[in-house]
Amino acid sequence: MRVYKISKQDEKKLFKVLEKFGEVWLPVKKGGKCTFSRIYSEDRLTFSQTEICNRPLLPLKKLLLPPEFNTLDFNAERYNRAEQNVPSRVVVGSHACDIHGVNILDKFYTTDFIDPFYRERRKKTIIIGTSCEPDEYCFCNKTNTNIIEEGYDLFFNDLGHYYLVWVGSSKGDDIIREGDDLFDENITDKIIGDFINWRKVNENFFTNDIDFYGVTDLMELKYNDNELWEYFGDKCLSCGQCTMVCPTCTCFNVIDDLEVNKNEGHRRRYWDSCMFKDYSMVAGGHNFRKTRAERLKLWYTHKLKAFIGQFGNPSCVGCGRCIVTCPVDINVYNVVSRLKGQEKELIRK
Amino acid sequence: MKLANDPHLYTPITMRIIAKRDLCPDVRFFQMVPAGEFKQVKIDYKPGQFMMLSAFGAGEGPFSISSPPSRKGIIEFGIRKAGKVTEKLFTLRDGDTVGLRGPFGNGFPIEKMLGKDLIIVAGGLGVVPLRSLILYALDNRESFGRIIFIYGFKNVEEMLFNEVLLEMLDSDQIELYLTADKCEVKDDKYKGRICEGQVTGIFKDLKNIDPGRTVAAVCGPPVMYKFVVDKLLEFNIGKNNIFLSLERRMKCGVGKCGHCSIDYIYTCMEGPVFSYWDVIHMRDLI
Ligand code: SF4
Ligand code: SF4
Ligand code: FES
Numbered sequence: 001m002r003v004y005k006i007s008k009q010d011e012k013k014l015f016k017v018l019e020k021f022g023e024v025w026l027p028v029k030k031g032g033k034c035t036f037s038r039i040y041s042e043d044r045l046t047f048s049q050t051e052i053c054n055r056p057l058l059p060l061k062k063l064l065l066p067p068e069f070n071t072l073d074f075n076a077e078r079y080n081r082a083e084q085n086v087p088s089r090v091v092v093g094s095h096a097c098d099i100h101g102v103n104i105l106d107k108f109y110t111t112d113f114i115d116p117f118y119r120e121r122r123k124k125t126i127i128i129g130t131s132c133e134p135d136e137y138c139f140c141n142k143t144n145t146n147i148i149e150e151g152y153d154l155f156f157n158d159l160g161h162y163y164l165v166w167v168g169s170s171k172g173d174d175i176i177r178e179g180d181d182l183f184d185e186n187i188t189d190k191i192i193g194d195f196i197n198w199r200k201v202n203e204n205f206f207t208n209d210i211d212f213y214g215v216t217d218l219m220e221l222k223y224n225d226n227e228l229w230e231y232f233g234d235k236c237l238s239c240g241q242c243t244m245v246c247p248t249c250t251c252f253n254v255i256d257d258l259e260v261n262k263n264e265g266h267r268r269r270y271w272d273s274c275m276f277k278d279y280s281m282v283a284g285g286h287n288f289r290k291t292r293a294e295r296l297k298l299w300y301t302h303k304l305k306a307f308i309g310q311f312g313n314p315s316c317v318g319c320g321r322c323i324v325t326c327p328v329d330i331n332v333y334n335v336v337s338r339l340k341g342q343e344k345e346l347i348r349k
Numbered sequence: 350m351k352l353a354n355d356p357h358l359y360t361p362i363t364m365r366i367i368a369k370r371d372l373c374p375d376v377r378f379f380q381m382v383p384a385g386e387f388k389q390v391k392i393d394y395k396p397g398q399f400m401m402l403s404a405f406g407a408g409e410g411p412f413s414i415s416s417p418p419s420r421k422g423i424i425e426f427g428i429r430k431a432g433k434v435t436e437k438l439f440t441l442r443d444g445d446t447v448g449l450r451g452p453f454g455n456g457f458p459i460e461k462m463l464g465k466d467l468i469i470v471a472g473g474l475g476v477v478p479l480r481s482l483i484l485y486a487l488d489n490r491e492s493f494g495r496i497i498f499i500y501g502f503k504n505v506e507e508m509l510f511n512e513v514l515l516e517m518l519d520s521d522q523i524e525l526y527l528t529a530d531k532c533e534v535k536d537d538k539y540k541g542r543i544c545e546g547q548v549t550g551i552f553k554d555l556k557n558i559d560p561g562r563t564v565a566a567v568c569g570p571p572v573m574y575k576f577v578v579d580k581l582l583e584f585n586i587g588k589n590n591i592f593l594s595l596e597r598r599m600k601c602g603v604g605k606c607g608h609c610s611i612d613y614i615y616t617c618m619e620g621p622v623f624s625y626w627d628v629i630h631m632r633d634l635i
Binding site for chain 2: 071072074075076077078079080081108109111112113114115116117223250251252253254255256258262265267272274279280281282283284285286288294298301302305306307
């Protein structure tokens with residue numbers, strides 16, 4: 001892997017380089033919320049940790065498969081694939097955990113059948129990851145997703161007045177070539193020292209004491225522990241927010257909309273949630289998961305167990321979004337705690 | 350399972366309805382063929398697979414294929430009116446078009462059934478996918494041993510495919526048992542030919558079952574499986590030789606929308622046919 005240094009003074013120039021590759025997107029605070037937004041050079045933003053907000057409410061999946069879009073245009077005689085008009089994007093500011101999330105999406109959407117809509121957007125998205133300062137909700141160190149080795153095109157490690165830049169793909173290399181004079185290939189001992197020091201400091205930020213050891217087995221063994229699941233089921237509002245924010249939740253629904261003239265219409269695909277009441281309900285009314293407890297079990301089976309069967313890892317990447325989002329504090333931390341027979345809970349501030 | 354990198358994974362082809370008839374008041378039988386520019390499309394499938402059927406403006410849903418692959422060209426479905434898509438389908442006339450994607454799912458493991466005796470158990474609408482298997486077996490009669498078919502329904506009015514089945518009662522190719530929860534037979538042709546009770550009540554009448562060479566296929570309402578499996582296990586039929594075709598909500602058919610998930614698998618990909626051995630290992634399958 002090639003590594004470069006770029007001075008923060010060159011960020012404006014870098015921005016110009018990135019714009020040549022597509023729309024530049026960055027997580028920034030909007031109306032008090034951290035959101036991925038399109039950025040223009042006049043916004044004068046930098047890519048440093050202090051400018052980029054931590055943990056955008058909706059992770060990168062929002063740009064790779066939007067909350068809703070049309071998949072088909074149809075009339076009574078013919079269904080046609082809807083034109084997607086996907087722009088090329090350079091998305092800066094994803095942290096290691098979220099890029100792990102994208103790697104899971106990549107596997108999921110390209111195993112067996114390849115989802116054409118995901119693939120089209122994914123191919124046009126350049127991912128420039130950035131280092132972060134974990135807060136009390138983060139636990140990617142416990143899910144082995146705090147370090148990222150693949151899935152990004154470039155990764156920027158913020159080391160004070162400069163970034164250490166890791167090149168992760170051929171496209172990333174193209175960016176380096178385009179901004180040739182901005183990137184310095186001379187990695188001195190001083191820089192290496194800075195980086196090792198950063199690693200140490202960074203590790204000390206983690207305070208979350210979630211304990212994943214054996215959780216996959218516990219998920220299996222406590223599947224029929226009704227008391228445990230009903231404790232959470234009784235609180236759950238079936239609002240689906242946990243699924244919207246989780247980087248590895250992918251469920252969707254499709255619905256047909258007719259135009260006013262009624263001779264043509266569109267098939268719309270939109271994010272769905274396994275927490276919604278009718279998620280497993282078939283035509284005729286039989287509901288395979290009537291209760292909130294049953295639906296929560298499905299969610300946590302998926303996060304803590306099911307993915308191992310499919311892809312070798314659990315699908316929780318430790319981003320902490322469910323912790324900061326669920327209005328009644330049902331989250332990975334609290335479920336893991338109960339699975340372990342403990343009652344300690346992490347409550348969002 | 351086929352691998353697909355198809356930009357049109359979610360795009361249905363157009364099919365034309367060539368005939369339809371009511372099997373009972375709320376179940377209609379549709380026959381359709383690829384239409385227009387898709388005329389040349391060959392739809393290859395296995396008994397037990399399903400397809401995603403689109404009704405103009407109403408949406409898309411999963412439907413078991415009812416025709417046998419041994420009768421090429423025409424695809425048949427038996428569809429119960431329940432919900433938006435099927436209501437729209439029921440308004441369609443001959444010559445009208447629908448959208449179709451698939452086939453999807455694993456289907457019945459024909460390879461494991463060849464040369465074996467079959468016990469096929471259908472409850473209610475479960476006869477629709479099993480019809481595909483039965484007709485396939487009859488079309489390849491020499492490739493199978495005994496074909497035992499037990500079909501249960503609520504009452505005689507809800508018995509589907511009744512003409513063909515009554516003919517089969519007289520056939521020496523298949524051992525057919527019909528049973529109704531409530532058996533009030535008005536029509537003479539049914540007199541004495543339909544038992545009263547559940548499908549499980551029939552098993553005591555089955556003679557000389559050789560568990561070593563018997564494979565079972567079951568499809569029916571969710572409540573039925575456990576009771577039928579218990580009966581099959583009493584005959585000592587292997588847990589890996591009992592196959593259940595299950596229903597789940599499906600919005601994609603290709604393992605992406607999530608709705609059909611059970612434990613760590615997707616019914617649309619690894620099902621809808623599961624062995625009883627799978628059932629023991631997976632949560633909440635039946
Ligand atoms: S389960 Fe919670 S912590 Fe884990 S990836 Fe999903 S939102 Fe993040
Ligand atoms: S777990 Fe929390 S966020 Fe998820 S549906 Fe229930 S109440 Fe909503
Ligand atoms: S029907 Fe969509 S995942 Fe199975």
